[in-house]
Amino acid sequence: MIQKYTLKFKAISLLTTAALLLASCGKGTEKNATDQIVVFNYGDYIDRSILGQFEKETGIKVVYEEFLTPEAMYTKYKNGTVKYDLICCSDYMVDKMVKEKEVKEIDYNSMENIGNIGDTYWKVSESFDKGHKYNVPYFWGTVGILYNTTMVDKVPESWNDLWDSHYKNNIIMQNSVRDSFIPPLVLDGCSINTTDETSLRKALEALKEQKSLVQSYLVDEVRDDMVNEQAAMAVIYSGEASLASEYNEDLEYVVPEEGSNVWMDSWVIPADGRNYEGAVKFLDFLCRADIAEKNFEYVYYSTPNEAVLDNIDEEEKEEDTAIFPDDNVLDRCEMFTYLGPEAEALYNRLWKELKVY
Amino acid sequence: MKKLGSMLLAGPYIIWMVLFTIIPLCLILYNAFTNTDGNFTLDNITAITDYVNAKPLFLSLSMSLVVTLTCFLLSFPLALVLSKYSKNKNSIIVMVFILPMWMNFMLRTLAWRLILLNNGFLNKGLGILGFDPVYLMNTKAAVILGTAYDYFPFMLLPIYNALVKIDKDVINAAKDLGATSFVILKRIMLPLSLPGIISGITMVFVPSMSEFVIADMLGGNKVYLIGNVIEQAFNSGYADVHLGSGLSLSLMVLIIISMVIYKLFDKGEGGHGIW
Structure with a gap:
């Protein structure tokens, strides 16, 4: 499971080091927990320009950290030095965290754009989050x-x-x-x-x-x-x-x-996060059509966001059956x-x- | 005082050795004889008799023997020629043969990959000449080739050094007494260069016994050596450092035994002047 990420990870190992440095800076500003969210994601797995856009639109600062493997993420999360507000991880790790009650229920009702995630993908996510209460699908x-x-x-x-x-x-x-x-x-x-x-x-x-x-x-x-x-x-x-x-x-x-x-990477809100509102806001922002599209163009994995999928012309879909099955x-x-x-x-x-x- | 002085000189290396040889060895020993619960066990040592570990061990053994023999057969004649024509130890010709060592060995192995690939340089060349392509990539032959290539200078240098040290007068004297070239080679060159040959063999055989990177890069993970087994035990998703340490220990003991046998054998032969 881990190995599918290795290629990407090798390329960004330097970035990770930078992220770790960022983490140590992050600690200093933890006091204003409501003005910021701490996000933990795989390396090179987001279009970073959307982080700045989120900060500009909401005034909530994003402290962004990256990890190499789900196991490394779990160790660091359990360590507890940094309180994360949002974590993106693979199906089986989300499964583990849900079972260990390490994650909070997500208030989908307060998310305007959650409807963009297609029913098919919610169904897929059932295998690690029964009754889908805890996750928001990201890529698959x-x-x-x-x-x-x-x-x-x-x-x-x-x-x-x-x-x-x-x-x-x-x-x-x-x-x-x-x-x-x-x-x-x-x-x-x-x-x-x-x-x-x-x-x-x-x-x-x-x-x-x-x-x-x-x-x-x-x-x-x-x-x-x-x-x-x-x-x-x-x-x-x-x-x-x-x-x-x-x-x-x-x-x-x-x-x-x-x-x-089939594999799926999803977002979860860890139980000891400090800014729940901010985290939900960020998830909603990620699901918004224009943001999701921008992010999809950058990452280019299969997206569960139907607003994005509807906007892609049929020709492109037919050309790339790997991304659009x-x-x-x-x-x-x-x-x-x-x-x-x-x-x-x-x-x-x-x-x-x-x-x- | 003298003793203290030499102690001080050796100091930096002793610290180095304790940190990077003695302590790791102790860790391997400890891990080899314990299981994940920290209890004493011999399972990790006896694991070498399990066929999934024994088979790679014998493959490593036979492949490093072939590699060592190949290196020797290539470098001895070359060293003979080089020692004859280059009186100067730092001659440019010798440098040419050592030049590849200035490049990182991973890069050199990657280069072999490009040469041996199904549509690599080798087969493109053969195609131009009108020959059928050869599929060497991802075979044992490719791994042997890559390993022999990488360790060749380690065989050449000591043999060359031993040969240039032979006094030319000894050879001339033999010629005067009517010895043929073959007799000179057999009775003078070979026995006198034996120390070089032995260190060459040691320097090629021992590292190729525990080789795994070349097998990964040129063997397409189809050639599974004991080095790969140990590496997997430390690195894979289901890492087991205890098994890895036990296997490393078995391999170390095996190499020591083979070196001891080799040294005994060599003393017996050389001592009686069989050459």
Whole structure:
């Protein structure tokens, strides 16, 4: 789960250091808690100009901090030195925080623009926030196959195409355990969150069988290698796929018909935040059509904001199916949940068995 | 007084060694023999016999043997030639062979990636010459090639240094007494350069045993060495420093044993003047 962010994070590690410096400055001004909000987000995951715009419009100062991984965020949040008013994080971490009652209910009624978030996305967020009380969806994406139209005979529609011996040495898989188990588990009709050893062993056998066809198991390099036409097909995150097809127009993205993984990053208001009103105001501001559009253009991941989606012309949508998938794509996708230490150890063991096979 | 003086001179390094060698070693030892609850256990040591760890270990062992042999076969003849033609130790020719070491080794490995890729420089060149492409990228061969390339200077330099030190009069005397070139090589050059060969072999074999970055970059994560297993144990989402320490310890012991065997073997052979 963490790995999809690594690329972005490497690029902004410097910014993070700057943000940490900012944090120490932030402490000094904490006294006027109502004039400011402290926001904690992934690195390079917002158009920073909208922060200034928010300050200008509302007079509330935004202290903005960035983190690298959900785990790092959680450690720092728990540490409690800085009281955050808003945190944006991934599905499973939000799940954890909701279960631990670390977050406040969000007063959706006081938000003018909350209606911009489409029902589909509220439904998706149910898997980590039942009855949606605590989160506001920010961006989301899927896992699928990126393929080069000049290198495949027919458009891949099924995960089975990754087992087609015709593409020997022409397939790139994700070098992370949960992601690489998606195709065999989905093909077998299992949940991608299964902890049943028999199903997982069966999936492992399929992956072992596939290993002789796989060119490489990569993370950050998947996009580059596909742009450079090293392989015909690769398992990839939708955001990366969209960026890749910007560099090479022969690349297309598909979410296989059997289903896949969907992820979502959402905003939550931590229980010990000091400026609840300000935080809700900021969330409302983020949902406002013009702001959401500006932010979407910068981040360019799938947005749950329908006001933004309505404004994008059909041509652009058709061109980039990675960012604008069909409505039914979400129905066949499942979110990852946290499996607990025992199941993670099992996954880790199976992963090693695949690696030494 | 003299003793105190030399103690003072060694002081900075002793501090360095305690901080960056002794203390980390103690930490590894402690972690290797404990589990996450802090209780004593031998599980992390015996883990090396588990096939998911043993298989990468043997792969590392066989691959570093191939790398060491390749480096030796490449550098010994070259060192012979270089020592013959360059009387001056700082000659430009020798520098040319060491020049790549001035560049960061990650960059050099990345360059190999660009060369070996399916449509990289190698295959473009072969295509121009009318040959079929070769798919070396993401294979064991690519990892061996990259490792041998990176460690080649570490084999060349000590052998070269040992060879230039051989007194030319010794060789001339042998020639006068009617020795053929082969006999000179076998009875004079090889035994006299043995210390250089041994340090060359040590400097190539030991680091390539624990190599993992080259396997990552050129092996497409399909070549899984013991170094990768240990790195994953420390770095992956399910990090287990105890297992990683146990495996590191096993690897260290294995390398020490192989060096001891090697030294014994070398003494026996050299001492009896078999060359």
